[in-house]
Amino acid sequence: MSPELETDTPDEPNYDDEFDAIVVGAGLAGSAAALTMANRGLEVLLVERGTSPGAKNVFGGVLYTPTIRELTDFEDAPLERYVAERRFSMLSDEDETAVSLRPGEWHREPHNDSYTVLRGEFDEWFAEQAVANGATLVTETTVTGLVRERDRIVGVETDRPDGTIRAPYVVLAEGGNSLVSEGANLKETESRENVAVAAKEVLEFPERDGVIEDRFRLVDDAGVSYHYFGEGAVGDAFGGGFVYTNEDTVSVGVAYRIEDAVAADQSPEETLNAFKTHPAVAPLLRNARTVEYSAKTIPEGGAESIPELVHDGAVIVGDAAGLVLNNGVHLEGTNMAVESGYHAGTAIARAAERDRTGADALRAYPDALEQSFVVQNLERYAWMMDAVEEDRDLLFEDLPRAFADAGTEYFRMDRNPKEVHAENAKHAVLDALGGWTGAAKLAFRYRKMVT
Amino acid sequence: MSAQPQTPDVTNDSMEDRLYTVKYDDPGESHLDVKVPDICAECETNDCVKVCPANVWREGEDGVPHIAYENCLECSSCRFACQYDNVVWEYPETGGGVTFKHG
Ligand SMILES: Cc1cc2nc3c(=O)[nH]c(=O)nc-3n(C[C@H](O)[C@H](O)[C@H](O)COP(=O)(O)OP(=O)(O)OC[C@H]3O[C@@H](n4cnc5c(N)ncnc54)[C@H](O)[C@@H]3O)c2cc1C
Numbered sequence: 001m002s003p004e005l006e007t008d009t010p011d012e013p014n015y016d017d018e019f020d021a022i023v024v025g026a027g028l029a030g031s032a033a034a035l036t037m038a039n040r041g042l043e044v045l046l047v048e049r050g051t052s053p054g055a056k057n058v059f060g061g062v063l064y065t066p067t068i069r070e071l072t073d074f075e076d077a078p079l080e081r082y083v084a085e086r087r088f089s090m091l092s093d094e095d096e097t098a099v100s101l102r103p104g105e106w107h108r109e110p111h112n113d114s115y116t117v118l119r120g121e122f123d124e125w126f127a128e129q130a131v132a133n134g135a136t137l138v139t140e141t142t143v144t145g146l147v148r149e150r151d152r153i154v155g156v157e158t159d160r161p162d163g164t165i166r167a168p169y170v171v172l173a174e175g176g177n178s179l180v181s182e183g184a185n186l187k188e189t190e191s192r193e194n195v196a197v198a199a200k201e202v203l204e205f206p207e208r209d210g211v212i213e214d215r216f217r218l219v220d221d222a223g224v225s226y227h228y229f230g231e232g233a234v235g236d237a238f239g240g241g242f243v244y245t246n247e248d249t250v251s252v253g254v255a256y257r258i259e260d261a262v263a264a265d266q267s268p269e270e271t272l273n274a275f276k277t278h279p280a281v282a283p284l285l286r287n288a289r290t291v292e293y294s295a296k297t298i299p300e301g302g303a304e305s306i307p308e309l310v311h312d313g314a315v316i317v318g319d320a321a322g323l324v325l326n327n328g329v330h331l332e333g334t335n336m337a338v339e340s341g342y343h344a345g346t347a348i349a350r351a352a353e354r355d356r357t358g359a360d361a362l363r364a365y366p367d368a369l370e371q372s373f374v375v376q377n378l379e380r381y382a383w384m385m386d387a388v389e390e391d392r393d394l395l396f397e398d399l400p401r402a403f404a405d406a407g408t409e410y411f412r413m414d415r416n417p418k419e420v421h422a423e424n425a426k427h428a429v430l431d432a433l434g435g436w437t438g439a440a441k442l443a444f445r446y447r448k449m450v451t
Numbered sequence: 452m453s454a455q456p457q458t459p460d461v462t463n464d465s466m467e468d469r470l471y472t473v474k475y476d477d478p479g480e481s482h483l484d485v486k487v488p489d490i491c492a493e494c495e496t497n498d499c500v501k502v503c504p505a506n507v508w509r510e511g512e513d514g515v516p517h518i519a520y521e522n523c524l525e526c527s528s529c530r531f532a533c534q535y536d537n538v539v540w541e542y543p544e545t546g547g548g549v550t551f552k553h554g
Pocket residue numbers: 024025026027028029030047048049050053054056057058059060061062063064141142143144173174175176180198199200253255296297298317318319320323324331332333334335337542
């Protein structure tokens with residue numbers, strides 16, 4: 001822990017009414033809310049159950065930074081690499097068909113606001129920014145419940161001795177495993193169709209120097225974000241695999257719906273092992289050694305799963321509010337967590353100026369969120385999960401194989417003229433799609449992805 | 452050449468090796484439990500066992516899963532997986548449980 005970070009772990013905190021707001025959880029959403037409120041002159045207590053912020057957190061991952069850059073000086077943030085290449089691969093059991101993007105623009109600052117980070121370091125740094133602006137951080141303290149007076153939330157219970165702390169506003173930023181919000185009946189437990197299980201490893205290379213640059217065709221602090229879907233990634237489950245480059249490690253993982261995980265004939269750990277040994281993935285990881293194994297859930301119910309965001313005296317932000325976009329092409333939660341924390345913090349600061357704590361006084365938060373990319377993006381893709389579910393076999397099994405077959409046909413070396421190969425390739429894809437009618441239907445169904 | 456060339460060396464550690472990479476502080480008392488063991492005994496699917504990425508839930512002979520809670524990665528998957536809402540999931544004692552260095 002860096003020396004300038006003052007963490008307070010009192011045995012008997014007696015903070016009653018010393019704070020204007022209490023934030024539950026020092027993840028991205030919580031620290032963004034605390035930072036925003038502290039900047040606006042509020043006394044803020046940020047409560048984190050881990051030994052330090054980030055100690056309990058796991059993600060893929062690419063941190064998307066447009067809002068963070070606005071909130072704080074971003075110069076010293078512990079970033080691993082900027083994302084210079086994004087690649088999407090369809091895997092059958094033995095084939096890979098990929099689309100890869102390496103735009104020149106991504107090499108220039110702000111690098112499309114996409115950086116790989118490790119949460120153990122990043123979250124600690126981000127919480128530190130809130131502290132530097134006047135927030136008080138308490139670690140190793142778990143919030144176990146909310147304190148209510150009539151219908152109003154007026155504080156939190158913690159597991160510290162004498163650990164009840166009262167404050168006019170509570171920000172619930174506890175992540176997807178939201179025991180406090182659920183315990184207080186502020187949201188329902190998400191059903192398993194709407195939650196993914198993720199298993200992840202961080203791998204290190206013994207020969208370290210330059211190995212990531214060489215293997216992933218990179219220069220300096222450029223990095224990659226590789227996404228994989230199809231049978232070879234996570235079997236017939238709804239989800240995918242990923243590989244991200246950190247500064248001198250690689251993050252590898254799989255994430256798929258819990259509903260599929262319980263139906264699968266292998267555990268998430270075995271799925272991860274199989275993914276790591278897929279012929280398209282294994283060469284990237286050759287000789288690498290696992291230095292960390294971790295797991296976490298991802299709420300992916302989208303727009304329809306967002307609970308009531310404001311209550312008398314409390315708001316819900318980030319993963320706790322289900323604000324994650326995960327549709328196979330996009331996996332974005334970090335930007336939504338920070339954006340929601342920022343709007344929640346702003347709304348609380350305004351309500352505090354008027355000395356009001358009621359839900360109606362906090363409405364500015366959901367209103368702003370609705371106008372922001374957060375809700376707009378979630379709504380835009382709300383239809384997609386249903387469509388994908390309907391086309392599941394086609395998208396995850398038949399198409400990856402058909403595309404691989406089509407490519408193999410198209411480039412086949414024999415003594416036939418190209419026309420024959422092109423025709424065969426076309427048929428490989430059309431057969432999978434159910435002919436021209438099937439292709440047209442599919443194009444129509446997914447037109448909203450590009451329009 | 453017929454089949455794919457052999458995949459190069461990829462270390463796929465055993466679960467024991469994997470869990471070595473995870474640091475457990477004093478786990479204290481189990482933060483996991485089943486609410487109504489009778490329901491577990493009748494639950495034929497054991498979804499908690501199937502979804503757990505850390506082998507914490509294991510099929511027990513009595514039909515009630517055995518819980519090696521000190522391996523728990525705190526991912527919360529078992530909590531969502533059980534359709535009978537029979538998993539008691541609390542946070543480990545403050546300062547305890549899993550700590551990720553990287554995340
Ligand atoms: C495997 C995986 C890959 C992902 N990849 C990406 C990606 O590449 N890009 C992206 O943008 N998003 C990604 N996401 C999503 C992203 O990680 C989340 O959306 C984001 O972290 C949410 O931030 P948060 O602050 O809401 O919650 P969290 O980051 O979960 O933070 C919650 C915090 O609250 C603390 N806490 C919880 N309960 C309590 C309590 N009772 N008392 C005190 N403290 C408590 C926790 O310890 C934690 O620090 C991924 C997620 C996973 C699981």
